[in-house]
Amino acid sequence: FEATVESVEAGPVTLGAQRKILLSIAKLRDRYANLCHLEQEITEGSGKNLLSAMDDVKTILLTPLKPHEDTDQPPVDDLPSQITRVLYKVCTLLLVCGVMDDEALTTFVNLLDTALYLDAFTTQQKNKIRSWKLQISQHISQIRQQQQQYGYLSVPPARFPQPVSRPLSAHPLRHSPLRSHPHHHTQSFLAKRPSLQDSPSEYGSAEEPGHSYVQRTHSAPPNPPPEAPSDTDPELNSRLERLCLRMTEQSLEL
Numbered sequence: 001f002e003a004t005v006e007s008v009e010a011g012p013v014t015l016g017a018q019r020k021i022l023l024s025i026a027k028l029r030d031r032y033a034n035l036c037h038l039e040q041e042i043t044e045g046s047g048k049n050l051l052s053a054m055d056d057v058k059t060i061l062l063t064p065l066k067p068h069e070d071t072d073q074p075p076v077d078d079l080p081s082q083i084t085r086v087l088y089k090v091c092t093l094l095l096v097c098g099v100m101d102d103e104a105l106t107t108f109v110n111l112l113d114t115a116l117y118l119d120a121f122t123t124q125q126k127n128k129i130r131s132w133k134l135q136i137s138q139h140i141s142q143i144r145q146q147q148q149q150y151g152y153l154s155v156p157p158a159r160f161p162q163p164v165s166r167p168l169s170a171h172p173l174r175h176s177p178l179r180s181h182p183h184h185h186t187q188s189f190l191a192k193r194p195s196l197q198d199s200p201s202e203y204g205s206a207e208e209p210g211h212s213y214v215q216r217t218h219s220a221p222p223n224p225p226p227e228a229p230s231d232t233d234p235e236l237n238s239r240l241e242r243l244c245l246r247m248t249e250q251s252l253e254l
Contacts, residue, residue: 065120
């Protein structure tokens with residue numbers, strides 16, 4: 001990069017063109033550092049939201065990438081390896097949080113497809129990426145089966161909680177750290193998973209015509225709800241979150 005900068009500054013170009021070229025060179029030079037920062041933000045749940053982070057990864061994937069070199073001491077700027085680590089963190093977060101937002105899941109699958117077409121990634125890295133794509137595809141399939149089974153495809157998205165644009169640190173682990181979107185179809189990504197014991201009013205107060213709900217009689221007492229975990233023990237919650245994250249990471253590793 002240093003030699004390129006010197007050649008640009010000495011070349012017969014205008015000052016405006018020099019600034020644009022040098023800015024592009026600086027962005028290419030900072031790619032590895034930006035990926036390391038993204039990995040740290042995703043791991044710690046701070047900084048950018050998940051969709052913005054995936055947009056940054058997509059931008060880097062569209063730039064020229066030097067192929068990965070299998071050496072005893074990998075280079076400091078090994079972009080394919082660092083991109084693979086970031087994709088692994090994103091996949092872990094999507095599965096642990098049980099993200100149901102179609103935009104986030106589709107964006108991640110597109111990222112994986114883009115990486116699979118690039119020669120910069122090794123066969124081992126692509127095998128990992130294919131494994132993550134399979135698990136995300138299975139997750140999407142399960143969501144659609146639940147929607148069809150419980151009839152939520154006909155429920156207007158506006159009835160679900162509104163999207164939240166807070167950073168990752170503002171969300172507990174069980175929620176999806178996604179950005180807000182102006183379209184209605186993204187307003188349902190924080191909807192909780194359906195349960196057989198949930199009442200229809202939790203997903204929308206309006207009843208569709210032609211449907212009636214069977215009410216429980218007094219002779220059939222309802223089953224007691226499962227005891228909710230105590231929110232007053234942050235240490236226990238923290239251990240459970242770390243356990244879920246560790247189990248998901250182990251299942252994603254090859």
